[in-house]
Amino acid sequence: MNNKISKYRLPKIYEKGTDNIWTDPYISSRLLEAHLNPEFEGASRKKSFIDASALWIEQQFPVVSFPKVIDYGCGPGLYAERMAEKGYDVTGIDFSKRSIKQGKVSAAKKSLPITYIYGNYLTWQPQEAYDLALLIYCDYGALSREERKALLTNIYASLNSGGQLLMDNFTTKQLEDFKEETSWQIHEESDFWSEGMHVVFNRSKKYPQHTILDQAIVQKVDTMQVYNIWKYFSTKNTLTEELEEAGFTVQAYYQDVAGRKYDVSAETITIVAKKE
Ligand SMILES: C[S@@+](CC[C@H](N)C(=O)[O-])C[C@H]1O[C@@H](n2cnc3c(N)ncnc32)[C@H](O)[C@@H]1O
Known part of the structure; x- marks a missing residue:
């Protein structure tokens, strides 16, 4: 029996829960659906x-100049397959x-000749170098400051010189209406x-550092699982600083990964950053 009342304690910023939605055997099946x-x-x-x-990515990063693509947090390969169909040599990594x-x-x-790697992109050491890295659907926002730093450092190391990163994240705009x-x-x-x-306790809490917690505590007959979903919201400046700290030069800003024009009032930001 691990139904401990202490599991209801408000976690410290970026503290992990007992389980993770992406790797949990049951919830990962619902996420795959x-x-x-x-x-x-x-x-x-x-x-x-x-x-x-995928069409916009192909236009921005033509296969002749960016033949080798690495998709961080590829999920079941929705981007990987589209890119492979367009002739890119694609590797996808995911810990689900x-x-x-x-x-x-x-x-x-x-x-489709896609290489899939089951692994944690925070610690994975690639054996080869890539021309284009993708980090799509705001995965970045789920990470702590240290994890964001580790991931950007890893992505930088995984790129050839001249290689580029395309990534998106939530913006602080979303914090304005948060309750x-x-x-x-x-x-x-x-x-x-x-x-x-089962019984589910949900808690949404605002933390410092442009961060919120969406927590679910799931109580079953004899277990209790805590899922801490952290969301870190970027601004144009903070995201640029974090990329530059990892060695990148920022090339362009957009609103989304389909090339919509950057807008300060948008709820997501997309950045293209280059390894010189
Ligand atoms: C929001 S989904 C986005 C999936 C995909 N990029 C897309 O847009 O269809 C986030 C994905 O990142 C994966 N992920 C999260 N943290 C990870 C980590 N540390 N290492 C590897 N994969 C991770 C999850 O398993 C999940 O498949």
Whole structure:
């Protein structure tokens, strides 16, 4: 029995929960369903957006100049497959076993030569160098300051000189309407968080450093799991500083990874950064 009352304590900033949604055996299956639902904006963006985004990426980073692509947090390969279909030599890394397995099965079915790596991109040491790195759908915002630094350093090291990074994140605009909330629900049947009967306590809290916590504490018959989902919101300046600190030179700003014009009032920011 690990139903400890101390699990309800408010965590310190960026403290990990007991489990992670992307690697949890049950929740990762629900997230994979979300990735593969073309109309659902959740684990991945909608199919129509990803199609437009992949097309824009191809125009900005032509395959002749950027033949080798590494997709950080590739999920089941929605971008990896589109890029491979356009002739790029694609590697995808993700720490969701389920997503990597799905990516491999799908690539084999479509005869796409994608290399999938099951691993943690915060610690992964690439064995080869790439021309274009992708970090898409605001994965960056889930990381602590130290993790963001480690990831950008790793991405920088994984690029050839002249190689570029395309990444996006949430902006502080989203913080303006944020409201702290606490709620709980009794579920008699399976849902996103668990199979069978369970109780979910949700808490949204504002922290310093442009950060919020979306927490779910899931209580089942004899277990209690804590999922701490951190969201760090960037500004144009903070994101630029963090990229420059890792050695990058910023090339361009956009609103999204489909090339929409940068706008200070937008809820996401996209940056293209170069390794000179
Ligand atoms: C929001 S999803 C985005 C997936 C994909 N980029 C897309 O747009 O379809 C984030 C992905 O990053 C993966 N991820 C998060 N942290 C990771 C880490 N430390 N190492 C490897 N993969 C990670 C998750 O498993 C998940 O597949």
